Amino acid sequence: MIRVAVIGGSGYTGGELLRILAVHPKVEVTYVTSREYAGKPITLVHPNLRGFYNMNFSQFSFDKLGDKADAVFLGLPHKVSLEYVPKILEMGIQVIDLSADFRLKDPTLYKIWYGYEHPYPDLLKKAVYGLPELHYEELKNAKLIASPGCNATATILAGAPLVASSLLETYKLISDVKVGSSEGGAKPHEGSHHPERQNAIRPYEADGHRHAAEAEQELSLIAKRDVKVSLVPHAVSSVRGALASVHGWLSSDISEMDMWKKSIEFYKGRKFIRIIRSNIHPYPDPKFVIGSNFADIGFAIEKRMQRITMFSAIDNLMKGAAGQAVQAFNISRGFEEDEGLRIPPLRPA
Amino acid sequence: MIRVAVIGGSGYTGGELLRILAVHPKVEVTYVTSREYAGKPITLVHPNLRGFYNMNFSQFSFDKLGDKADAVFLGLPHKVSLEYVPKILEMGIQVIDLSADFRLKDPTLYKIWYGYEHPYPDLLKKAVYGLPELHYEELKNAKLIASPGCNATATILAGAPLVASSLLETYKLISDVKVGSSEGGAKPHEGSHHPERQNAIRPYEADGHRHAAEAEQELSLIAKRDVKVSLVPHAVSSVRGALASVHGWLSSDISEMDMWKKSIEFYKGRKFIRIIRSNIHPYPDPKFVIGSNFADIGFAIEKRMQRITMFSAIDNLMKGAAGQAVQAFNISRGFEEDEGLRIPPLRPA
Amino acid sequence: MIRVAVIGGSGYTGGELLRILAVHPKVEVTYVTSREYAGKPITLVHPNLRGFYNMNFSQFSFDKLGDKADAVFLGLPHKVSLEYVPKILEMGIQVIDLSADFRLKDPTLYKIWYGYEHPYPDLLKKAVYGLPELHYEELKNAKLIASPGCNATATILAGAPLVASSLLETYKLISDVKVGSSEGGAKPHEGSHHPERQNAIRPYEADGHRHAAEAEQELSLIAKRDVKVSLVPHAVSSVRGALASVHGWLSSDISEMDMWKKSIEFYKGRKFIRIIRSNIHPYPDPKFVIGSNFADIGFAIEKRMQRITMFSAIDNLMKGAAGQAVQAFNISRGFEEDEGLRIPPLRPA
Amino acid sequence: MIRVAVIGGSGYTGGELLRILAVHPKVEVTYVTSREYAGKPITLVHPNLRGFYNMNFSQFSFDKLGDKADAVFLGLPHKVSLEYVPKILEMGIQVIDLSADFRLKDPTLYKIWYGYEHPYPDLLKKAVYGLPELHYEELKNAKLIASPGCNATATILAGAPLVASSLLETYKLISDVKVGSSEGGAKPHEGSHHPERQNAIRPYEADGHRHAAEAEQELSLIAKRDVKVSLVPHAVSSVRGALASVHGWLSSDISEMDMWKKSIEFYKGRKFIRIIRSNIHPYPDPKFVIGSNFADIGFAIEKRMQRITMFSAIDNLMKGAAGQAVQAFNISRGFEEDEGLRIPPLRPA
Incomplete structure (x- = not known):
C-alpha cells in the first residue's frame, strides 16, 4: 500500500481525488490538508464521501507529511505549488502537482501567461507532463508529475x-x-x-x-x-x-x-x-x-x-484533473494505468 | 463466477445493471436481450459502456437463457414479467424482477392498482420484497426477488x-x-x-x-x-x-x-x-x-x-432500481451486500 | 405619468421591477438607488436592460426622493424597511414595501418569526397586505402596501x-x-x-x-x-x-x-x-x-x-414579488390591475 | 387592425408568434391552423396562452384564409411552404414564410443543401430576406418575406x-x-x-x-x-x-x-x-x-x-424566428420595427 497525501483537499479536484483514492486498491490515504477546514471532518465539506472517510482535514506541515506519505497530490492554486514542490521532492516524496507551475518546459512562458518569473527552471526539465497518452514511458518512475489543465x-x-x-x-x-x-x-x-x-x-x-x-x-x-x-x-x-x-x-x-x-x-x-x-x-x-x-x-x-x-x-474533474493525475501516478508506480479507475461512465447523468 | 443475464437491457435500468455488473467481481454477464435492438451492439444504445461490452443484444429465448445463465435480472414492463418468471424459476434459474409484478403480497391489490387479476398468488408468497434494509434475512438464498419501485x-x-x-x-x-x-x-x-x-x-x-x-x-x-x-x-x-x-x-x-x-x-x-x-x-x-x-x-x-x-x-437508477437489485442479489448469494457497489457518489454532479 | 422610485434596485426583485416599469405606460422611473452600485450604470448590473435605462444607480437620500417620486417601491432586506417607511409616508409618498416588515397584523409575530420587536404597530394596522386577489377593495388608494412573500x-x-x-x-x-x-x-x-x-x-x-x-x-x-x-x-x-x-x-x-x-x-x-x-x-x-x-x-x-x-x-419574481407589487400599485392608483402586466408567459423556457 | 393568420400554429415558432401577436397593438389574429390539433383549443397545446386565446386550431383552407387574413405567417416545414406560398400571394395576401424555401437567391443551392429542385426561381427573386438589419429598405411593402434561420x-x-x-x-x-x-x-x-x-x-x-x-x-x-x-x-x-x-x-x-x-x-x-x-x-x-x-x-x-x-x-425563438418575423412584418407595414416587440429580456432566466 502506498501512503498518499492530498494537499488542498477541500476543493473539487481534491474531493475528486479523495473519491477515487477511497477505493483504489493500492493506496491508503493518510493525510489530507485544508487551510480553511483544518480540524473539521472531510465529510462536512464532501458529504458524498460519508462512510468513506472518518478523518479530519489537517493543517499542512512538512514534518507531518514526511511521517505519513510516500506520494503527494497537490491541489493548490497556481504559484502556490512552487512553495511546496522543491522541498517535498528533497524529502524523497513523489509529487503529482495539479497546478500549472511545472507544466511548461520553456520558463519564459511563465512570465507571459502567468505573470511570474519561474524560480526553478531545472525542475521544469525534470517534471513530466502528465498526459499518459503522450508521455507514457517518461512517466515510469517519474518523481515530479505536472498534471495537465x-x-x-x-x-x-x-x-x-x-x-x-x-x-x-x-x-x-x-x-x-x-x-x-x-x-x-x-x-x-x-x-x-x-x-x-x-x-x-x-x-x-x-x-x-x-x-x-x-x-x-x-x-x-x-x-x-x-x-x-x-x-x-x-x-x-x-x-x-x-x-x-x-x-x-x-x-x-x-x-x-x-x-x-x-x-x-x-x-x-x-x-x-x-x-x-x-x-x-x-x-x-x-x-x-x-x-x-x-x-x-x-x-x-x-x-x-x-x-x-x-x-x-x-469529464473535466476526471480526465481533466483528478482521474488523469491518478492515471499518471499509476504508471509511475508500475501499476496498470487504469488501477482504481475502471469505472464505466454514468448514463444518463 | 455467476453467469448472469439481463433481460430488457436497452432501457435505463438495463443500462445501469450492465454498468454495475461490468465491474462486479463475482459476476459474468453472458446474455443481454432487447426486442428492439437485437443483433445490434450494446454500446450503440449505451455509448457510456464502450470498452466494457463487445456483445450484441440478443432476442430472448428460454433455451438460450437456460444455456447461459444462473441468475437473471428482468428489466421488463409491468405485466410482461408475468410471462417469464414462472418458467424461468422452473428452469432453476434465480430471478431478480425489477417490475412490480411480484412486489405485493395481497393479490387483490393488483386489480386495484395495476388493473389485472394476478395469475400466480402462490408466487407472490414466495417472492421476497427486495429491500435489503427490511428483508435482509429472507433474501438469503431467495429464488425470486421482487425489486422495489x-x-x-x-x-x-x-x-x-x-x-x-x-x-x-x-x-x-x-x-x-x-x-x-x-x-x-x-x-x-x-x-x-x-x-x-x-x-x-x-x-x-x-x-x-x-x-x-x-x-x-x-x-x-x-x-x-x-x-x-x-x-x-x-x-x-x-x-x-x-x-x-x-x-x-x-x-x-x-x-x-x-x-x-x-x-x-x-x-x-x-x-x-x-x-x-x-x-x-x-x-x-x-x-x-x-x-x-x-x-x-x-x-x-x-x-x-x-x-x-x-x-x-x-439515486433512482441505483438504490431506486439497478443498484438495489444487485444489493439484494449479493445477499441472496452470500456475498457482501456491497460487492460491486462500493462506489462513492459523484460530486459535484 | 406617476413618478416612481425603486429603492434597492440592484437585486433580482429590483431588476424585475425595473424591467416591468420600463414599459409601464402610466409610470416614469425617476430614481433608482443601490448602496453597492451607486454611481454606476443600471445596465452594468442588469445587462438585460441595455437600451431601456441610461440612468445610473444613486445613493439614497430622503431629499432626492422627495424631489423625484410620487411612489416608491422598496426592495430592501427585512428590518431595513422599518428605517424608511414611516418617514417616506410622512413625506406624502406612497410606499410599496417588498420586505416582510409590514405584512403581519399581529405585532407579536415579528418577535417570534423575525426576532425583533415591531416598533410601529399602528402602521401594521394601516398597511394593506398586497395580495390583490384577497384585498382588492382595500388596495384602492392604499398608502402603504406590504407586498407578500x-x-x-x-x-x-x-x-x-x-x-x-x-x-x-x-x-x-x-x-x-x-x-x-x-x-x-x-x-x-x-x-x-x-x-x-x-x-x-x-x-x-x-x-x-x-x-x-x-x-x-x-x-x-x-x-x-x-x-x-x-x-x-x-x-x-x-x-x-x-x-x-x-x-x-x-x-x-x-x-x-x-x-x-x-x-x-x-x-x-x-x-x-x-x-x-x-x-x-x-x-x-x-x-x-x-x-x-x-x-x-x-x-x-x-x-x-x-x-x-x-x-x-x-413565477417567484413576478407574482411572487415584483409583478404582484405592480399589480397592487395599479389598483391603488385606479388603473387596470394588469396595466403594464399584460405579458403572456414565455414557452418553452 | 391587420388581420393575421398563423399557419402551422402548434409548434414552438407558431406558439411564439401567437404569444407576440396576442399583445401586438396593430394586429388581430383571426385564423390559426394545425393539422394535428385542428378542432382543439389553442391553449391545450400552448398552456402559457390561457387567457389570451379562446380560439380553436382550424384545418387549413385557402378559402377560409382568403376570408380572414390580410397577412399570413407560415410556420411550416421546409418544402411544404412551396405548396402554399404562390397561391397565397396570388390571393393578394402578404406572406411571411419562416421556412427556408425562399431564403436563397440562387436556385441551384436548393438542390445542394435541401435536396430539391426549386420550382419558383422567379419568386426567389421577389422574396426579401427578412433580416431587417441588412434589408430594411427592401422590406418596406414586401409581399413575400423569407424569414432567416x-x-x-x-x-x-x-x-x-x-x-x-x-x-x-x-x-x-x-x-x-x-x-x-x-x-x-x-x-x-x-x-x-x-x-x-x-x-x-x-x-x-x-x-x-x-x-x-x-x-x-x-x-x-x-x-x-x-x-x-x-x-x-x-x-x-x-x-x-x-x-x-x-x-x-x-x-x-x-x-x-x-x-x-x-x-x-x-x-x-x-x-x-x-x-x-x-x-x-x-x-x-x-x-x-x-x-x-x-x-x-x-x-x-x-x-x-x-x-x-x-x-x-x-433568443432562437425570437430574433431567431418569430420575433424577427414580426419585426420584418412591422417594417413592411410601415410600423415602428419594434411595434409589439418592446419587451425587455427576462433576467435571471
Missing part, C-alpha cells in the same frame, strides 16, 4: 492525431471549448451564482486562454513543427464535462474512414481513449464520459471547404 | 424509522416525492421532451400513485398496524435523483437528538443507509448520492405544530 | 379556495413548496454556487419557514377560523418558478368537478388567476407562467384517502 | 461588421454555434429526450449545416466578395438561446476600441442590436436576451495570433 487536455487529445497526420494547410488551430461549471472550482463568485450561470452560453478569457501554452507545447512536439492554438472557452450549463472542438483547414482531401484509421492508430493501446464513430451518437459528448477517466475522440469533415473539426469529450 | 423505496426508507417509533398522531402519511427525468425511462414522449421537461416542477399521478401500495404494505409490517400513504410525485429538472418528503403529525414531543438516535438505531448495520445531520448540509439531497447505492435519511421537526418530515434521498 | 403567495393562493370551502377534516395544512434559485436573491453564497445548486433537490428551513405566518394570517381570515400551515420549502434546479403543493385531508367526498367550480367561483373576476384542468397538462406548472404575473391554480383528490392537494404555480 | 441569423449578425471591415486574412470563417433545445422544435425524438439532452454538449450536422448557405449569401453581399462559412452547431443544455462564435484571422492589427466603433457604426440606428462591451459582462450571452428580439453583438481579439472572434447572442 482540463482545457489543455481536451485540446491536445483532440488535436494530436490531426497534427500528427500532416494534413493541415496551416498549423494555426482554433480550439473552441465548452465547459461545465465545476471547472471554475468550489469557491462561489458572481459568475458562478446559479441564477447567473444556469442557461448561460458565455465566452470567457476569449482574448487568450493560458492553457493554449500547454497545448502549443505538446502539439508542436507531436507535429515536429510550430503549432499555434487559439483557445476560446465558453461556459455552458452542465456541471461536469468539457468538449473541445478543434477547427482546422485541410491541405488535401481525406476520407472519414482514413481519418478514423489514423486516429485509431495514433491512440493504439491507450486504455482511456475511445475513438467515436457511430450511427446514433456520431460525435463525442461529455455526457457519455461523466464520472470516468475516458476521453472520447471523434471528428467531422466538411468536404466542400476542407474544414476538419476534431472533437474530444472529457 | 423507486418512489416506494424512497418513501419506505424515509417512513420506516418514523412508523417504527410509535410517535405518530395518525398513521396517514403524505409522501411528497420529487424526481428526476430518468425515472420516466428511456422512451421519448411529449412530457419528456427537453424543452418541456427542463425547468418543470410538475405534479403527476397526483390523485394516487401505485407505489403507495408497496409503501403501505411495508410500513404496515414495520408499524404492526395499518399505515396509509398518499404518494404525490413531482417531476423536477434533475436527470437522476429522487427525494421523498414524508410528512406526519407527531402525537408527542420528541427532540431532534432522540429522533436521530432512533433513526441510527433502526438502520444499525445497514451499509447503504447514511443518517444525515450536519451544519452545512442538514438534510438529505439526492445530489450527494448520485451514481451510488446510498440512501441518505434525515428529518425536520416543526415544534410549534408537532409536524415531522422524514426525508430520504436516493 | 413568494412562498406565502403560492401557499395562500393554493389554500384559499380550499379553506373557504369548509371541506377540511382539520385546519392543519402542509405546504410543500418547490422553488427555483432566483428566490434566494442576487448575492452568491455556498448553497447558490452553480455546481452545488444545479440538480439539487434540497429541503431548507424545513423546521419552520417564516412565510407560514403570512399564510396563516390570510387563510384564517378566509376560513373565519384558525388555520395552521406548516411550510416546507425545497430548492430545485429551475431558475424561476415556485410550486406550492398544499396537502389536506377532506372531511367528506367532493367531486373534482365541484372542487373546480368552487375554485372558479372563489377567484371570479381576478385577471391573474387561471384555474387549471386539462387533458394534456392537468396540474399547474411554473413553466407555464414564466415571465408573467399569472398564478395557475389546480388540485388533485385521492378518493380512497380523502386527501386533497391544492397546487399553485407562480 | 436561427443559426444563420446569429452567424450573419456576428460576421457582418467583420466582413464589412476588410480586416480579414481569408474570407473562410468558422461559425461555432451553441444552441438550446427549443431550436429542435416541438416534436419529441431520441435526441431531445430530457435525460439524453440535459447536460449534453453535442455537435450535430458538424460536416456541414444548411444555414451556411444563407450566411454565405448575406455575408458575401456585405463583403462584396465571396465569403465562405463553415457552420458547426452544438446542442447545449439551455432551452432558449443561441450563441454564434465566428472565428477569423485578421490581416492586420486592430484595437478593440476601433473594432467596437466599427461595430457600432455598422449597426447604427438598428433598434434590436446592442453592441456589448462591459467590465462585468464583456461578451454577449443569450441569457441576457431571453424572451426578447435583441441580438447582442461583441467580440474578442487575441493579439499574438491576430485571431478575432465575433459573438452574437439571440
Whole structure:
C-alpha cells in the first residue's frame, strides 16, 4: 500500500481525488490538508464521501507529511505549488502537482501567461507532463508529475492525431471549448451564482486562454513543427464535462474512414481513449464520459471547404484533473494505468 | 463466477445493471436481450459502456437463457414479467424482477392498482420484497426477488424509522416525492421532451400513485398496524435523483437528538443507509448520492405544530432500481451486500 | 405619468421591477438607488436592460426622493424597511414595501418569526397586505402596501379556495413548496454556487419557514377560523418558478368537478388567476407562467384517502414579488390591475 | 387592425408568434391552423396562452384564409411552404414564410443543401430576406418575406461588421454555434429526450449545416466578395438561446476600441442590436436576451495570433424566428420595427 497525501483537499479536484483514492486498491490515504477546514471532518465539506472517510482535514506541515506519505497530490492554486514542490521532492516524496507551475518546459512562458518569473527552471526539465497518452514511458518512475489543465487536455487529445497526420494547410488551430461549471472550482463568485450561470452560453478569457501554452507545447512536439492554438472557452450549463472542438483547414482531401484509421492508430493501446464513430451518437459528448477517466475522440469533415473539426469529450474533474493525475501516478508506480479507475461512465447523468 | 443475464437491457435500468455488473467481481454477464435492438451492439444504445461490452443484444429465448445463465435480472414492463418468471424459476434459474409484478403480497391489490387479476398468488408468497434494509434475512438464498419501485423505496426508507417509533398522531402519511427525468425511462414522449421537461416542477399521478401500495404494505409490517400513504410525485429538472418528503403529525414531543438516535438505531448495520445531520448540509439531497447505492435519511421537526418530515434521498437508477437489485442479489448469494457497489457518489454532479 | 422610485434596485426583485416599469405606460422611473452600485450604470448590473435605462444607480437620500417620486417601491432586506417607511409616508409618498416588515397584523409575530420587536404597530394596522386577489377593495388608494412573500403567495393562493370551502377534516395544512434559485436573491453564497445548486433537490428551513405566518394570517381570515400551515420549502434546479403543493385531508367526498367550480367561483373576476384542468397538462406548472404575473391554480383528490392537494404555480419574481407589487400599485392608483402586466408567459423556457 | 393568420400554429415558432401577436397593438389574429390539433383549443397545446386565446386550431383552407387574413405567417416545414406560398400571394395576401424555401437567391443551392429542385426561381427573386438589419429598405411593402434561420441569423449578425471591415486574412470563417433545445422544435425524438439532452454538449450536422448557405449569401453581399462559412452547431443544455462564435484571422492589427466603433457604426440606428462591451459582462450571452428580439453583438481579439472572434447572442425563438418575423412584418407595414416587440429580456432566466 502506498501512503498518499492530498494537499488542498477541500476543493473539487481534491474531493475528486479523495473519491477515487477511497477505493483504489493500492493506496491508503493518510493525510489530507485544508487551510480553511483544518480540524473539521472531510465529510462536512464532501458529504458524498460519508462512510468513506472518518478523518479530519489537517493543517499542512512538512514534518507531518514526511511521517505519513510516500506520494503527494497537490491541489493548490497556481504559484502556490512552487512553495511546496522543491522541498517535498528533497524529502524523497513523489509529487503529482495539479497546478500549472511545472507544466511548461520553456520558463519564459511563465512570465507571459502567468505573470511570474519561474524560480526553478531545472525542475521544469525534470517534471513530466502528465498526459499518459503522450508521455507514457517518461512517466515510469517519474518523481515530479505536472498534471495537465482540463482545457489543455481536451485540446491536445483532440488535436494530436490531426497534427500528427500532416494534413493541415496551416498549423494555426482554433480550439473552441465548452465547459461545465465545476471547472471554475468550489469557491462561489458572481459568475458562478446559479441564477447567473444556469442557461448561460458565455465566452470567457476569449482574448487568450493560458492553457493554449500547454497545448502549443505538446502539439508542436507531436507535429515536429510550430503549432499555434487559439483557445476560446465558453461556459455552458452542465456541471461536469468539457468538449473541445478543434477547427482546422485541410491541405488535401481525406476520407472519414482514413481519418478514423489514423486516429485509431495514433491512440493504439491507450486504455482511456475511445475513438467515436457511430450511427446514433456520431460525435463525442461529455455526457457519455461523466464520472470516468475516458476521453472520447471523434471528428467531422466538411468536404466542400476542407474544414476538419476534431472533437474530444472529457469529464473535466476526471480526465481533466483528478482521474488523469491518478492515471499518471499509476504508471509511475508500475501499476496498470487504469488501477482504481475502471469505472464505466454514468448514463444518463 | 455467476453467469448472469439481463433481460430488457436497452432501457435505463438495463443500462445501469450492465454498468454495475461490468465491474462486479463475482459476476459474468453472458446474455443481454432487447426486442428492439437485437443483433445490434450494446454500446450503440449505451455509448457510456464502450470498452466494457463487445456483445450484441440478443432476442430472448428460454433455451438460450437456460444455456447461459444462473441468475437473471428482468428489466421488463409491468405485466410482461408475468410471462417469464414462472418458467424461468422452473428452469432453476434465480430471478431478480425489477417490475412490480411480484412486489405485493395481497393479490387483490393488483386489480386495484395495476388493473389485472394476478395469475400466480402462490408466487407472490414466495417472492421476497427486495429491500435489503427490511428483508435482509429472507433474501438469503431467495429464488425470486421482487425489486422495489423507486418512489416506494424512497418513501419506505424515509417512513420506516418514523412508523417504527410509535410517535405518530395518525398513521396517514403524505409522501411528497420529487424526481428526476430518468425515472420516466428511456422512451421519448411529449412530457419528456427537453424543452418541456427542463425547468418543470410538475405534479403527476397526483390523485394516487401505485407505489403507495408497496409503501403501505411495508410500513404496515414495520408499524404492526395499518399505515396509509398518499404518494404525490413531482417531476423536477434533475436527470437522476429522487427525494421523498414524508410528512406526519407527531402525537408527542420528541427532540431532534432522540429522533436521530432512533433513526441510527433502526438502520444499525445497514451499509447503504447514511443518517444525515450536519451544519452545512442538514438534510438529505439526492445530489450527494448520485451514481451510488446510498440512501441518505434525515428529518425536520416543526415544534410549534408537532409536524415531522422524514426525508430520504436516493439515486433512482441505483438504490431506486439497478443498484438495489444487485444489493439484494449479493445477499441472496452470500456475498457482501456491497460487492460491486462500493462506489462513492459523484460530486459535484 | 406617476413618478416612481425603486429603492434597492440592484437585486433580482429590483431588476424585475425595473424591467416591468420600463414599459409601464402610466409610470416614469425617476430614481433608482443601490448602496453597492451607486454611481454606476443600471445596465452594468442588469445587462438585460441595455437600451431601456441610461440612468445610473444613486445613493439614497430622503431629499432626492422627495424631489423625484410620487411612489416608491422598496426592495430592501427585512428590518431595513422599518428605517424608511414611516418617514417616506410622512413625506406624502406612497410606499410599496417588498420586505416582510409590514405584512403581519399581529405585532407579536415579528418577535417570534423575525426576532425583533415591531416598533410601529399602528402602521401594521394601516398597511394593506398586497395580495390583490384577497384585498382588492382595500388596495384602492392604499398608502402603504406590504407586498407578500413568494412562498406565502403560492401557499395562500393554493389554500384559499380550499379553506373557504369548509371541506377540511382539520385546519392543519402542509405546504410543500418547490422553488427555483432566483428566490434566494442576487448575492452568491455556498448553497447558490452553480455546481452545488444545479440538480439539487434540497429541503431548507424545513423546521419552520417564516412565510407560514403570512399564510396563516390570510387563510384564517378566509376560513373565519384558525388555520395552521406548516411550510416546507425545497430548492430545485429551475431558475424561476415556485410550486406550492398544499396537502389536506377532506372531511367528506367532493367531486373534482365541484372542487373546480368552487375554485372558479372563489377567484371570479381576478385577471391573474387561471384555474387549471386539462387533458394534456392537468396540474399547474411554473413553466407555464414564466415571465408573467399569472398564478395557475389546480388540485388533485385521492378518493380512497380523502386527501386533497391544492397546487399553485407562480413565477417567484413576478407574482411572487415584483409583478404582484405592480399589480397592487395599479389598483391603488385606479388603473387596470394588469396595466403594464399584460405579458403572456414565455414557452418553452 | 391587420388581420393575421398563423399557419402551422402548434409548434414552438407558431406558439411564439401567437404569444407576440396576442399583445401586438396593430394586429388581430383571426385564423390559426394545425393539422394535428385542428378542432382543439389553442391553449391545450400552448398552456402559457390561457387567457389570451379562446380560439380553436382550424384545418387549413385557402378559402377560409382568403376570408380572414390580410397577412399570413407560415410556420411550416421546409418544402411544404412551396405548396402554399404562390397561391397565397396570388390571393393578394402578404406572406411571411419562416421556412427556408425562399431564403436563397440562387436556385441551384436548393438542390445542394435541401435536396430539391426549386420550382419558383422567379419568386426567389421577389422574396426579401427578412433580416431587417441588412434589408430594411427592401422590406418596406414586401409581399413575400423569407424569414432567416436561427443559426444563420446569429452567424450573419456576428460576421457582418467583420466582413464589412476588410480586416480579414481569408474570407473562410468558422461559425461555432451553441444552441438550446427549443431550436429542435416541438416534436419529441431520441435526441431531445430530457435525460439524453440535459447536460449534453453535442455537435450535430458538424460536416456541414444548411444555414451556411444563407450566411454565405448575406455575408458575401456585405463583403462584396465571396465569403465562405463553415457552420458547426452544438446542442447545449439551455432551452432558449443561441450563441454564434465566428472565428477569423485578421490581416492586420486592430484595437478593440476601433473594432467596437466599427461595430457600432455598422449597426447604427438598428433598434434590436446592442453592441456589448462591459467590465462585468464583456461578451454577449443569450441569457441576457431571453424572451426578447435583441441580438447582442461583441467580440474578442487575441493579439499574438491576430485571431478575432465575433459573438452574437439571440433568443432562437425570437430574433431567431418569430420575433424577427414580426419585426420584418412591422417594417413592411410601415410600423415602428419594434411595434409589439418592446419587451425587455427576462433576467435571471
